[in-house]
Amino acid sequence: MKKTQDLEKRYIINTYNRQADTTPCLVRGAGSYVWDEKGNKYLDLLGGLAVNVVGHCHPQVVEAICEQAGKLIHTSNLYYGEPQAELARVLVENSLPDGKVFYANSGAEANEAAIKLARKHKESRFKIITAEKSFHGRTMATVTATGQPKYHQPFAPVVEGFSYGMFNDLESFKGLVDSETAAIMIEPIQGEGGVHVAKESFIRGLRELCDHEEILLIFDEVQCGMGRTGKLWAYENYGVKPDLLTTAKGLGGGMPIGVMIAAEKFSEALQPGDHASTFGGNHVVCSAALAVFDLILGNGFLEDVSRKGTIIQQEMESWIKEFPELFKEYRGQGLICALELKKPTAKDILAKCVESGLLINAIGDTTIRLLPPLNISESELMEGLGILKNIAVAVHE
Ligand SMILES: Cc1ncc(COP(=O)(O)O)c(C=O)c1O
The missing domain is CATH 3.90.1150.10 (Aspartate Aminotransferase, domain 1)
Structure with a gap:
């Protein structure tokens, strides 16, 4: 030791x-x-x-990793990959059925992809509203999205265009929306902020607000997704769907992966060259995630x-x-x-x-x-x- x-x-x-x-x-x-x-x-x-x-x-996850590692570990995203294509199908069929995925390597990177997509999808709209006490990651954009000033202060100036509503207070979010707002980003259950569960009226109200104002609703399910609440996604407890969903952590069962899933009409916002990740969708990592899905979707x-x-x-x-x-x-x-x-x-x-x-x-x-x-x-x-x-x-x- x-x-x-x-x-x-x-x-x-x-x-x-x-x-x-x-x-x-x-x-x-x-x-x-x-x-x-x-x-x-x-x-x-x-x-x-x-x-x-x-x-x-878990033996099934270990076996999937070993089998894929013996076949092919990494090739780059210049080529097609079987495990990433299959995992994308499983992810999409079990979340936003008309959607498409972007592969990253962590929760922060999945959220970074969501922020980039939201900023690009409508010209002149760049502002993102998140919640006080939220946690979305440690890259410069996601640490700014994180509604906790103690994480911002040492790295100021942070990224422009973020503001923070009070969690579970719909009116405070309504008050922050303007014609430049691109998206609202929320954890249905705030994890790092102390495990605070969103009220149904809040989540439903955000969905209505986003529909009315034509802004994207992003659910960060990096911590509360992948079966943790007893549903595959925490949003299923509310009967509403996001436009963009991010997941990471449990998805790889211990292998580093992050994914942004975007409903089809928004996924088109990202075009070749707009975003990329060398390791995103890695063969071994996606094989592990497929094994995890097999287990958690089991009877x-x-x-x-x-x-x-x-x-x-x-x-x-x-x-x-x-x-x-x-x-x-x-x-x-x-x-x-x-x-x-x-x-x-x-x-x-x-x-x-x-x-x-x-x-x-x-x-x-x-x-x-x-x-x-x-x-x-x-x-x-x-x-x-x-x-x-x-x-x-x-x-x-
Ligand atoms: C809700 C949420 N989003 C994003 C992140 C960042 O994930 P990562 O540490 O994989 O970048 C975390 C990490 O705790 C999280 O809980």
């Missing part, structure tokens, strides 16, 4: 603030568990920050996500009743959820959980976030929740 820590300290820019004494060095994973280099086992309720939707090293998979989400909600709500002085609120849907604490102990709880073999996430001082693998078993989930509750109670005592 020392060697890895020493190498990291010397050679890696410190953007992740790992703590030498408490952050494990993970070397192996299977299902809902990972192991560190000392052989310690951890139950993973963080799921690679919503990436490991079918757990760690009963998504229903099971909803069922387990209800278990978490009921559990956490019972904790709140039992310890109203410690726990404030449950937020979430399916397997994206947050427990709001009354005291600023999230980081202490996280550290103790790691010591006890449980991986969770803390947002700020008072929010615990869980993003477990979608195929976690009920007994694994209950085991993890039990550890979390005991530690949260003990930390407050």
